[in-house]
Every structure is written in C-alpha cells, then in structure tokens.
Amino acid sequence: MHRVQVELGERSYPIDIAPSLLQQPECLLRTYRHVIIISNDTVAPLYLESVKSLFEVSQLHTFLLPDGEAYKTLEQFGHIMTFLLEHKFPRDGLLVALGGGVVGDITGFVAACYQRGADFIQIPTTLLSQVDSSVGGKTAVNHPLGKNMIGAFKQPQQVLIDTDVLTTLPSREFAAGMAEVIKYALIADADFFSFLEQHTSTIQALDSEVIGRMVQHCCQMKADIVAMDETEQGQRALLNLGHTFGHAIEAWLGYGRWLHGEAVAAGMVMAARVSMHRGWLTQAELDRICALLQRFGLPIEPPEGMVIADFMPFMKTDKKVRAGQMRFVLPTAFGYSKVIDDVNDSELQSIFA
Amino acid sequence: MHRVQVELGERSYPIDIAPSLLQQPECLLRTYRHVIIISNDTVAPLYLESVKSLFEVSQLHTFLLPDGEAYKTLEQFGHIMTFLLEHKFPRDGLLVALGGGVVGDITGFVAACYQRGADFIQIPTTLLSQVDSSVGGKTAVNHPLGKNMIGAFKQPQQVLIDTDVLTTLPSREFAAGMAEVIKYALIADADFFSFLEQHTSTIQALDSEVIGRMVQHCCQMKADIVAMDETEQGQRALLNLGHTFGHAIEAWLGYGRWLHGEAVAAGMVMAARVSMHRGWLTQAELDRICALLQRFGLPIEPPEGMVIADFMPFMKTDKKVRAGQMRFVLPTAFGYSKVIDDVNDSELQSIFA
Structure with missing residues (x-):
C-alpha cells in the first residue's frame, strides 16, 4: 500500500x-x-x-x-x-x-x-x-x-x-483522468511528463504497478501544494492549469456534454498556445503536449463553433479574477507554470482569431 | 465608541x-x-x-x-x-x-x-x-x-x-432580544442579572448609556466564549441555554409564529425547571428568572397545546446530540450553567407532565 x-x-x-x-x-x-x-x-x-x-x-x-x-x-x-x-x-x-x-x-x-x-x-x-x-x-x-x-x-x-x-471505468473517463495527470507534469515536473510518454501503453493496459506509482505521484504533488496553500491564496492556483479555458468550455456547452478532463485537455493546449505566443514554449514542446494528450484520446481544440469571444463572459467570472483582472495559469517553461495576471482580451483575440 | x-x-x-x-x-x-x-x-x-x-x-x-x-x-x-x-x-x-x-x-x-x-x-x-x-x-x-x-x-x-x-425596533422584537441578554446572565454572570433587574426601566426607555453598556457586556461575553471554542467543541454550547427547548417550540409552531427570543425565553424557563427538579435552583431563583422575563413581556410557558411529547422529535435531532444522547444546557446554580448529558425522556415527562 x-x-x-x-x-x-x-x-x-x-x-x-x-x-x-x-x-x-x-x-x-x-x-x-x-x-x-x-x-x-x-x-x-x-x-x-x-x-x-x-x-x-x-x-x-x-x-x-x-x-x-x-x-x-x-x-x-x-x-x-x-x-x-x-x-x-x-x-x-x-x-x-x-x-x-x-x-x-x-x-x-x-x-x-x-x-x-x-x-x-x-x-x-x-x-x-x-x-x-x-x-x-x-x-x-x-x-x-x-x-x-x-x-x-x-x-x-x-x-x-x-x-x-x-x-x-469507461475508457473515455479514464482518458479524462489522464488530462489531470498530464496537468501535474506541466505544472511542475518535466520528468513525470517523460515517465508518462514512456509508459503510455502500460498505463492504458492498467498495469497495477505503474498505475499505483502514477496515482501516488499525483496525490503527493497535490498534497504538497495543498499543505502549502490550503485555501488557494497563491501556489494552489497552479492546479487550475487549463481550467480557466476548460470551465468556459464546459459552461458554454452545458455541463456534462464534455467531460471535465476533456475540457481541461483542450484548455491546457490553449494555455500552452498563449505561452508559445509569449516565447515561453517552443512549437516542439507544444507538439509534445498535444501528442501525449492525443495518445490518450483527448481533445486538443475547443468544441466546434466555440470562438474566443464565447470564452470571455465565463472567464471574467472565474474565481481567480482579482481586482477585475483575469488571471491564468500558464506554462512559463516546459514543466513549470505560474499565475499570470496581465493577459488581456486583445492578446487572446490575436492568438485564437 | x-x-x-x-x-x-x-x-x-x-x-x-x-x-x-x-x-x-x-x-x-x-x-x-x-x-x-x-x-x-x-x-x-x-x-x-x-x-x-x-x-x-x-x-x-x-x-x-x-x-x-x-x-x-x-x-x-x-x-x-x-x-x-x-x-x-x-x-x-x-x-x-x-x-x-x-x-x-x-x-x-x-x-x-x-x-x-x-x-x-x-x-x-x-x-x-x-x-x-x-x-x-x-x-x-x-x-x-x-x-x-x-x-x-x-x-x-x-x-x-x-x-x-x-x-x-418594534417592542416585541426588542423584548425577544432581551431574552438573549438575560441568557448571558444565566450562563455565567449573576451580577449582570442584578444589573438587568435594576435597570429594567432605563433599558426599556432605550437610555443610550445603559444600552451601550449592556450590548458591550453581551458582546464581550460572547467574544470570550467564541475565542475559546470557535466551532463549539465544548464551552460554546453554553450559549444554547434555552435553545434546545426553544428550537423545538419554533419548529413545532412553524418558523415565524413565535420570535426566536420568545421561544428561547420559554425554553430557559423549562431548562430552569429541570435544574430546580435536580436541586440546582431554588423556587425563589426560578421566580426571579420568570419575573425578569415577564417584565420584558416575554413568555415563560410553552405555546398553548404543546406538550412534552411534542418536543421530543425535535430535541432528538438537535445538533448537540452525541452518540444518540440528548444534551441540554442547564443552570447548575444561579448565574452558572453546564452542558448536561444524562437527561432522559422519563425525567422530562415527570417534570412537564
């Protein structure tokens, strides 16, 4: 145990x-x-x-x-x-x-x-x-x-x-969980990202030993973050990587159409695109993220027909908003993320036009 | 201030x-x-x-x-x-x-x-x-x-x-507030009870200085208790004097028929009756409590038609119930109260028959 x-x-x-x-x-x-x-x-x-x-x-x-x-x-x-x-x-x-x-x-x-x-x-x-x-x-x-x-x-x-x-667990639900697993790697652990890339097949085969290690690793990362910042005054917000975009997707579609993890997967790619636009991630790194998500059958694009303007009303009532300013968790390097509070509407529009 | x-x-x-x-x-x-x-x-x-x-x-x-x-x-x-x-x-x-x-x-x-x-x-x-x-x-x-x-x-x-x-404030609402004021005296402060007896008229005339002292005294007592026991693991339960019976009265009548303070007033008298039955209060002390409540126009009896059996179902789902046992705050002397957990149905029936 x-x-x-x-x-x-x-x-x-x-x-x-x-x-x-x-x-x-x-x-x-x-x-x-x-x-x-x-x-x-x-x-x-x-x-x-x-x-x-x-x-x-x-x-x-x-x-x-x-x-x-x-x-x-x-x-x-x-x-x-x-x-x-x-x-x-x-x-x-x-x-x-x-x-x-x-x-x-x-x-x-x-x-x-x-x-x-x-x-x-x-x-x-x-x-x-x-x-x-x-x-x-x-x-x-x-x-x-x-x-x-x-x-x-x-x-x-x-x-x-x-x-x-x-x-x-239905395979679609398993995949949705993998979105959150991959999230931990993008927040703070590039080695864990490599581990996931290397073990994709054994993970999908539900190999008991690999799954146990993977789940423990995620729980340990989360426990460490929560112990530092129980009520999300700072560090804990990093766990929301992909969630600001993801919540907007879920709300726009109506809850339950996409699974939470699916929305987070597409949201992480959107966050990574903002990072790439800012020069914090390379195209190759973005491709690696998309490839791993896709190997688990996860979406890497928002739902069909949903444009950036559709995200805005939801993102502006996000719980991370402070003093009226949207705040996003963005990868600032591969396997390293931060809360960023200077992303504005026009930057998002130019990236996702 | x-x-x-x-x-x-x-x-x-x-x-x-x-x-x-x-x-x-x-x-x-x-x-x-x-x-x-x-x-x-x-x-x-x-x-x-x-x-x-x-x-x-x-x-x-x-x-x-x-x-x-x-x-x-x-x-x-x-x-x-x-x-x-x-x-x-x-x-x-x-x-x-x-x-x-x-x-x-x-x-x-x-x-x-x-x-x-x-x-x-x-x-x-x-x-x-x-x-x-x-x-x-x-x-x-x-x-x-x-x-x-x-x-x-x-x-x-x-x-x-x-x-x-x-x-x-309507006079009935003012009186209901006085029930909680009197409660503080019965929990832990016989001197404050005397103060209230001596200042009944100035309190009713809303004398600014006496009211200020009275409100401050209650807030200070409550602040002290809350500081010791924020989430009611022990001492804070004393503030529920009269409330176990009182909540049953409010629920049985339907919320809003009696004001909360009115129900607490009648509930405190019921609690005092249990105390008298156990030899913790004298008849003279019970009379003093009833007299002060009545001077502020508060009830000292449960609503007409409500018998002790009507209280039971509500008191058994009271938040103070632990391990299936009802717990009451009772005066164990004049101006001193405790949480008591050995009151049973037959004792209540014999007192309130």
Whole structure:
C-alpha cells in the first residue's frame, strides 16, 4: 500500500492507495455509529456492497444520485440534506463519498454544511477523482452561471483509493483522468511528463504497478501544494492549469456534454498556445503536449463553433479574477507554470482569431 | 465608541458599538471595489441609504429578502447566489448584512460558500442580532426538518453596531432580544442579572448609556466564549441555554409564529425547571428568572397545546446530540450553567407532565 499524508495540522489525513483496498476493512482509521454512503446509480451496482461491508455499523443508509455533472446542483444538495435529516443523521456520524468528482464534490459540500460540519471520507472511483478532486478539500456544486460557484473548503478524514476500480471505468473517463495527470507534469515536473510518454501503453493496459506509482505521484504533488496553500491564496492556483479555458468550455456547452478532463485537455493546449505566443514554449514542446494528450484520446481544440469571444463572459467570472483582472495559469517553461495576471482580451483575440 | 475584539488569530475582528455609527464612514476598516448589501424590505426603507453612503464604491448593489424567519431557506440562499453571479460579484468583493438574525445568518452563509468564501460585515439592526447572532461566525439557513441545519462557521471582517437603530425596533422584537441578554446572565454572570433587574426601566426607555453598556457586556461575553471554542467543541454550547427547548417550540409552531427570543425565553424557563427538579435552583431563583422575563413581556410557558411529547422529535435531532444522547444546557446554580448529558425522556415527562 502507498500512503500519502496531507499535512494540515489538526486537519491532516492520509490517502491510502492500493489494489483491492475495498476488501480491507482494517484500512479505516476509526469507527462511527451512523454512516451514510452517497453514490450514484452507475457506481453503486459495482461497488456499494463492498463498501457497505467495510463498515460494521447498526445505522447505515445509502443515497444515490443520478450519474453526471448535471446533477452537481444546489437542488441535489438540498435533497441530500433532507435525506440526512429524515434519517436523523447525527453531527458525529460519517458521510462516505463513493464515486467520481461529482459525488465527491457534492458529498464534501454536504459534509461542510450539515449542522455546520460532519466527518466524511472519499472513496474515488474515477481516475480523475483519484488523482485530483478527492484530495485537498475543495467541495462545491455548480450554478447555471458558473461551475463550482457554491462551495467550501472541507477536508475529508481519509481518502481510500482502490486502483482496481479503474478496470470498470469507461475508457473515455479514464482518458479524462489522464488530462489531470498530464496537468501535474506541466505544472511542475518535466520528468513525470517523460515517465508518462514512456509508459503510455502500460498505463492504458492498467498495469497495477505503474498505475499505483502514477496515482501516488499525483496525490503527493497535490498534497504538497495543498499543505502549502490550503485555501488557494497563491501556489494552489497552479492546479487550475487549463481550467480557466476548460470551465468556459464546459459552461458554454452545458455541463456534462464534455467531460471535465476533456475540457481541461483542450484548455491546457490553449494555455500552452498563449505561452508559445509569449516565447515561453517552443512549437516542439507544444507538439509534445498535444501528442501525449492525443495518445490518450483527448481533445486538443475547443468544441466546434466555440470562438474566443464565447470564452470571455465565463472567464471574467472565474474565481481567480482579482481586482477585475483575469488571471491564468500558464506554462512559463516546459514543466513549470505560474499565475499570470496581465493577459488581456486583445492578446487572446490575436492568438485564437 | 465601545470596541470589543474577537480574538481568533488571523480571523480576528472588531465589534464596534456606538450611537450614530452608521453616520461614520471612518468606522470601516478597509475598502472594496465591489459591495453587495443584503437586507430585507422592513429594514431597507429605514437604513439602506445611510449604509450605502458609508461606501464610496463604483459597484454597489442591493438584494432585498422578504422580512421574516420563514425566508431563511436554502431557496433564498440560491436566489442570492444567482443575484451575485448575475452581477459578476468577485471573490474579493464585500457582502454586507444589514438586518436582524435572518439577514445576518443567510448572508454569512452566502459569504461562506460564494466561490468558497468572500468577505462580509455584519450591521445588525435588532437587539437580538446585536448581542448574539452577529457575533461569532455561526451562519445557517433553516430546513423544514430543523432550524439552522444547513450552515457553516464563517467569521465576518467586522461587526458595526449602531445602537440608535433600536429606536425603530418594534417592542416585541426588542423584548425577544432581551431574552438573549438575560441568557448571558444565566450562563455565567449573576451580577449582570442584578444589573438587568435594576435597570429594567432605563433599558426599556432605550437610555443610550445603559444600552451601550449592556450590548458591550453581551458582546464581550460572547467574544470570550467564541475565542475559546470557535466551532463549539465544548464551552460554546453554553450559549444554547434555552435553545434546545426553544428550537423545538419554533419548529413545532412553524418558523415565524413565535420570535426566536420568545421561544428561547420559554425554553430557559423549562431548562430552569429541570435544574430546580435536580436541586440546582431554588423556587425563589426560578421566580426571579420568570419575573425578569415577564417584565420584558416575554413568555415563560410553552405555546398553548404543546406538550412534552411534542418536543421530543425535535430535541432528538438537535445538533448537540452525541452518540444518540440528548444534551441540554442547564443552570447548575444561579448565574452558572453546564452542558448536561444524562437527561432522559422519563425525567422530562415527570417534570412537564
């Protein structure tokens, strides 16, 4: 088993990564009297029984969401709250998020707000949530006017990553997770980029050892960044590489049309194009980025018909905006990124015309 | 001007208390580019213009709620979120809560969750919110199945208390605020109880000097408790004296029938009756409590027709419940209270039969 510790003082917690972890009840750090599992109708038939059997508890209930980003709403948040209250879920109970980013984000936000705070653990079942959204305590629901606009910072008590669950993940979802994996390499680790290039086939074959190393590496990078900057005052914003463009794509298309990771992939290429325009990346480096994304079947262009003017309204309400100025995470060299706050409309127009 | 500092490390903030404070723009600690004032349709006609003129800012908008506890809902929370997004309110803007506990609680919760956290200041316009709900960072909305069930701990940047606004407060609302004032005396300060007995007439006449001292004293007591125990792991629960019974009254009647303070007044008498039954208070002390509450026109009995069995379902989902056991704040002597966790159904039935 790989263990990555997220160091946040009294809110510290471990991320445990192993094949067959859901067969190991001893992986749980502590017991609770009342447990509610929140999952969706795709994941539950596959893993709910395993997860239930982790807990020896008299009071255990399950709430299932419909599958998909379209259900990460304030309305579903309200339905879960009603369910918890109907089942007299106490503040000292445990919520379990069993699913991908949608389930993890909404469950975490429920845990943040239920009676002003209950415990929860993350059991991420997609590659994307294993390497990114389950770690670090960002929780939220979407609003029709913007993604993740309503949320909280709420750290889980534990993250359990069973890498075997990736065997049932649709290949399109696996690819979307690879976008976030590649993101880590572009933020701060050119060696990791080479590792991914060299192991593309074994990764796609879900080789247990390579996948374990890859997931651990991403979790460790994220844990380090979150430990430095839990509430995104600075460094943590780097994790948004590709996300400013990506969120605009998701919002413009309507949530759920493209997967989050697909939008991030196209967004990273757009960010890299801005960097190339500024002389920070070469054409060859841009080509390497596009090639790796494409080997995992990821898009490297915005959706058909979406022009730069369509991005603007969404990017101007991005959470990174400060004092009215858009802020982008851009590669300033290959395997090195920074938050840049002097990109303006005309520069974007000239690059993406 | 009285200033009470709430000491919470980097989340510390001042509570400033003075007559005519809303005429003094220099009372603001810092400036913002974008301000949104949230108020209600009763308070806005009286004080919105004064508050607007505190801010010299290009972007200032106002969102008005209907007046009343019935609107402290997840639905209204969603409406405010939509309003903020429609007005492109940035994460580095300022929300201003201008009103009583309902406006303060919902605005604080919006501030906690909007883009995972924005700044806000409290301008409480009721006695209850001045002495209690505007201080300490408890924010929430109600759910049909329980009061304040959805919320967060979110400290404001500043609390501005203009005691002149009490002149326009309906007398029933003033009395409800006095219930929370009397609560502080019963929690931990028998001398303050005597002060209130001696100054009943000057308090009711809104004598500026006595009111200023009284509000400052309550804010100081609350600030001290919150500084020790921000998220209510222990000591802070004492502030819930009368609230376990009181919340049941509000929920059973339907929110808004009785004012929160009225329910707390009747709840404190119920708590005092349990204490007397246990030999912690004398009949004479109980009579003193009832007499002071009645001098301010507050109820000392539950609503007509509400029997102890009606309280049970609400008290069993109270946020203080731990490991399935109800917990009550009870006076264990006159001017001294504790959290007690061995009160059971049969004891309550025998006292309130």
